[in-house]
Amino acid sequence: MIGTVFNLQRFSTADGPGVRTTVFMKGCSNQCAWCHNPESIRREAEIRFYPDRCIGCGRCLQVCPVGAHVSGAEAHNLDRATCTACGLCASECFAGAVEAAGTSMSVEDVLREIVKDAPYYRHSGGGVTISGGEPVLQAEFVGELLRACQYHGLHTALDTAGHYAWSLLDGLLDVVDLVLYDVKALDPDTHLRYVGNDGRLIRENLHRLGGSGHPFAVRTPVIAGVNDTEAEIGGIARIIGQYSSLTYYELLPYHALGNAKLQSLGRHAAERFAAPERHHLENLAATAESFVPDLRYSSSLARQT
Numbered sequence: 001m002i003g004t005v006f007n008l009q010r011f012s013t014a015d016g017p018g019v020r021t022t023v024f025m026k027g028c029s030n031q032c033a034w035c036h037n038p039e040s041i042r043r044e045a046e047i048r049f050y051p052d053r054c055i056g057c058g059r060c061l062q063v064c065p066v067g068a069h070v071s072g073a074e075a076h077n078l079d080r081a082t083c084t085a086c087g088l089c090a091s092e093c094f095a096g097a098v099e100a101a102g103t104s105m106s107v108e109d110v111l112r113e114i115v116k117d118a119p120y121y122r123h124s125g126g127g128v129t130i131s132g133g134e135p136v137l138q139a140e141f142v143g144e145l146l147r148a149c150q151y152h153g154l155h156t157a158l159d160t161a162g163h164y165a166w167s168l169l170d171g172l173l174d175v176v177d178l179v180l181y182d183v184k185a186l187d188p189d190t191h192l193r194y195v196g197n198d199g200r201l202i203r204e205n206l207h208r209l210g211g212s213g214h215p216f217a218v219r220t221p222v223i224a225g226v227n228d229t230e231a232e233i234g235g236i237a238r239i240i241g242q243y244s245s246l247t248y249y250e251l252l253p254y255h256a257l258g259n260a261k262l263q264s265l266g267r268h269a270a271e272r273f274a275a276p277e278r279h280h281l282e283n284l285a286a287t288a289e290s291f292v293p294d295l296r297y298s299s300s301l302a303r304q305t
């Protein structure tokens with residue numbers, strides 16, 4: 001079984017309990033305007049190019065079969081219209097100026113990396129988290145990988161944003177110990193404007209997940225002027241607080257890491273975002289806390305999808 005993976009992050013502490021390896025799957029069914037992992041959105045392989053890291057060694061020009069690297073006296077450019085994203089130049093660039101975003105990997109390849117850190121998982125109460133992108137879009141691969149992880153005695157978590165047919169997630173629950181479910185906004189107009197769909201399917205699947213009794217946590221990126229209101233954060237907390245299988249609710253204040261990544265992919269942010277002020281975040285957290293068993297947030301921050 002082969003999947004398209006864009007990153008394997010070892011020693012992660014942001015994606016579930018303990019120390020974990022997070023496997024980032026490529027391809028997403030949402031299009032969040034603030035996405036901090038823009039290389040995750042498209043399913044196909046892509047190339048990241050950082051011209052400021054280039055040391056001018058010329059190896060990429062030698063190996064590129066289609067002449068997509070164009071180096072002149074003043075600038076080194078990547079012609080993305082010509083590039084086929086074969087990744088040859090990325091494997092030759094020791095300066096880190098060219099990187100492949102998206103690799104085909106087998107379940108065995110990924111598992112081999114995951115089990116290397118098994119002692120750390122055991123000591124910390126950690127395990128493996130499959131994230132993305134939207135990992136459920138590669139449900140067959142993810143199911144086989146998580147089954148193999150459970151066979152090795154590892155705790156499994158699935159970080160998902162819920163925009164797909166319920167049967168896909170339902171079919172994975174028996175190999176997932178904890179679902180990390182992202183809810184960005186309740187208001188359909190806000191959701192449509194910033195995520196690319198009205199969120200109806202996500203809200204329906206949230207209720208199905210809550211009703212299933214399967215252990216889950218909910219995470220919300222908090223973005224100034226988008227969803228940093230009592231109505232949104234308090235509303236989400238009130239809905240999820242009704243389910244006894246909710247383990248915690250986590251607020252993830254926005255950070256701008258995605259902008260540089262977007263540029264390296266030859267794309268640009270249509271809009272700029274910011275995190276809420278600290279005291280405002282604390283007020284939102286206090287509101288949410290009254291509805292859920294365990295509210296978590298940080299005022300520096302981690303990640304959002």
Ligand code: SF4
Pocket residue numbers: 053054055056057058059060061076092093094095096097098
């Ligand atoms: S291989 Fe990397 S460092 Fe060398 S010229 Fe190409 S981009 Fe620059």
Ligand code: SF4
Pocket residue numbers: 047063064065066067068069078082083084085086087088089090
């Ligand atoms: S990814 Fe392949 S086609 Fe694209 S620039 Fe590099 S070597 Fe050329």
